[in-house]
Amino acid sequence: MSKFTRIPIRYQDPDKRIHNFDEVCLGYTPEEAVAEAKRCIQCKNPNCVSICPVKIDIPGFIKEIANEDFEKAARILNEYSSLPAVCGRVCPQEDQCEKTCILGRKGDSIAIGKLERFAADYAIENGIRFSNKARSNGHKVAVIGSGPAGISCAGELLKKGYEVKIFEALHKPGGVLVYGIPEFRLPSEKIVSAEIENLKDMGAEIETNVVVGRTITLKDIFEEGYEAIFIGSGAGLPLFLDIPGVNLNGVFSANEYLTRNNLMNAFKEEADTPIKLGKRVAVIGGGNVAMDAARTAKRLGSDVYVIYRRTKDELPARDEEIENAIEEGINFKFLTNPIEILGDKEGRVKAVLCEKMELRGEDSSGRKFPVKVEDSQFAFEVDVVIMALGTTPNPLIASTAEELEIDDKNRIITLNDRGETSKEGVFAGGDTVTGSATVILAMGAGKDGAKAIDKYIKKQQKELA
Numbered sequence: 001m002s003k004f005t006r007i008p009i010r011y012q013d014p015d016k017r018i019h020n021f022d023e024v025c026l027g028y029t030p031e032e033a034v035a036e037a038k039r040c041i042q043c044k045n046p047n048c049v050s051i052c053p054v055k056i057d058i059p060g061f062i063k064e065i066a067n068e069d070f071e072k073a074a075r076i077l078n079e080y081s082s083l084p085a086v087c088g089r090v091c092p093q094e095d096q097c098e099k100t101c102i103l104g105r106k107g108d109s110i111a112i113g114k115l116e117r118f119a120a121d122y123a124i125e126n127g128i129r130f131s132n133k134a135r136s137n138g139h140k141v142a143v144i145g146s147g148p149a150g151i152s153c154a155g156e157l158l159k160k161g162y163e164v165k166i167f168e169a170l171h172k173p174g175g176v177l178v179y180g181i182p183e184f185r186l187p188s189e190k191i192v193s194a195e196i197e198n199l200k201d202m203g204a205e206i207e208t209n210v211v212v213g214r215t216i217t218l219k220d221i222f223e224e225g226y227e228a229i230f231i232g233s234g235a236g237l238p239l240f241l242d243i244p245g246v247n248l249n250g251v252f253s254a255n256e257y258l259t260r261n262n263l264m265n266a267f268k269e270e271a272d273t274p275i276k277l278g279k280r281v282a283v284i285g286g287g288n289v290a291m292d293a294a295r296t297a298k299r300l301g302s303d304v305y306v307i308y309r310r311t312k313d314e315l316p317a318r319d320e321e322i323e324n325a326i327e328e329g330i331n332f333k334f335l336t337n338p339i340e341i342l343g344d345k346e347g348r349v350k351a352v353l354c355e356k357m358e359l360r361g362e363d364s365s366g367r368k369f370p371v372k373v374e375d376s377q378f379a380f381e382v383d384v385v386i387m388a389l390g391t392t393p394n395p396l397i398a399s400t401a402e403e404l405e406i407d408d409k410n411r412i413i414t415l416n417d418r419g420e421t422s423k424e425g426v427f428a429g430g431d432t433v434t435g436s437a438t439v440i441l442a443m444g445a446g447k448d449g450a451k452a453i454d455k456y457i458k459k460q461q462k463e464l465a
């Protein structure tokens with residue numbers, strides 16, 4: 001095989017995988033990983049590193065895979081990232097590190113994500129843990145939320161010797177990695193739990209079922225002796241289309257649909273809160289969340305239609321997820337805009353009224369915008385509608401904390417790229433600051449927050465001395 005051709009990766013057969021929740025991508029074997037790693041030309045000034053929000057030594061870990069020292073490769077990853085097995089699966093590498101790979105100019109870029117996944121999985125499968133905890137420095141920091149931002153912030157603080165406690169609202173830590181992204185893309189027990197165990201080994205205390213803003217407030221946390229707080233509470237409030245019929249029985253937010261399925265096992269017959277299984281399901285939206293909801297509904301036995309206002313070229317979901325969805329038989333209704341959800345006499349969804357769209361011109365960001373085609377309305381029969389139109393942060397924490405400012409979209413306002421907020425000693429990062437974004441950006445923000453907290457506490461000490 002030529003130096004410019006990527007070693008192909010194996011996937012579960014589409015006809016089989018639509019009947020199970022097992023992981024779709026099967027990953028590289030050691031032989032395949034070594035062959036792919038050997039394609040890396042070890043650039044002196046690697047662009048893949050500069051573009052990575054957590055600055056992983058990409059050539060370094062790939063070199064170790066090529067040398068067949070998989071443990072060392074995993075160790076290098078762990079120095080930079082608290083969640084390498086997660087990032088290897090869900091990061092949009094095609095738009096980041098892999099996009100800058102020099103080999104991509106003449107052929108296929110290096111499969112950086114799949115190699116990251118390989119090395120991280122090697123450590124998990126062989127029970128290798130990396131506890132980089134430093135000796136305690138006696139200072140306590142609280143982290144709110146156990147998603148990628150909170151995990152990454154906690155991991156960095158533990159490495160610096162801080163005593164860290166994470167307060168998590170749900171009964172299981174992991175944030176969107178556990179309640180949002182489905183098993184077939186990110187196995188939660190095998191991968192997410194293993195990464196969280198690593199964090200606990202490093203000394204993190206995690207208290208679940210604590211809703212900050214309701215169970216306790218920021219003031220209570222400071223009174224318990226924590227010197228700084230990092231808020232990584234994500235963006236969990238779903239947005240709905242403002243159209244008639246959204247309150248009908250059978251309309252879900254993608255968040256609720258996925259959470260019920262992922263966290264409460266709604267797909268199992270014995271589940272306490274079974275999900276309504278539609279015969280024909282319409283998913284409205286075109287991002288990763290829409291693909292996850294559509295593919296979940298397919299696995300639950302429904303015929304699934306993704307309704308999107310633009311065309312395939314504009315779909316914001318990752319290419320791999322779109323291709324996987326198409327292979328799995330998800331139907332796409334492009335250039336289609338829902339304007340009403342129609343119900344039957346009992347108040348159950350029976351159809352979506354749509355209109356056709358066409359793309360005209362470009363907006364200021366260069367994105368084509370959809371305009372309705374006159375007299376093009378049609379009703380499309382479905383019995384379940386899932387809205388995957390984005391989310392905003394929940395204003396609960398800010399509403400119970402003096403001086404913590406948020407903007408008109410409920411996002412916590414940070415004063416600089418270190419995550420300082422308007423409230424003394426309180427830092428924030430991830431989706432709660434940016435609105436719904438990506439795992440790696442949330443991790444980068446968590447890391448930056450940890451650095452800023454370290455600096456803040458050291459400065460406080462100097463002033464006291």
Ligand SMILES: Cc1cc2nc3c(=O)[nH]c(=O)nc-3n(C[C@H](O)[C@H](O)[C@H](O)COP(=O)(O)OP(=O)(O)OC[C@H]3O[C@@H](n4cnc5c(N)ncnc54)[C@H](O)[C@@H]3O)c2cc1C
Nearest residue numbers: 145147148149169175176180212234430431437438439442
């Ligand atoms: C279905 C889905 C698929 C996605 N797919 C991808 C993908 O393929 N690639 C990618 O890069 N990104 C993806 N994303 C986006 C990505 O998951 C998020 O950007 C990322 O998880 C944000 O991390 P976070 O730590 O800021 O927030 P979250 O992961 O949302 O974690 C926040 C945590 O804070 C907790 N919390 C909230 N409020 C409180 C409170 N008051 N008190 C205590 N705890 C609280 C929440 O329960 C949660 O556990 C996806 C998102 C969804 C929903």
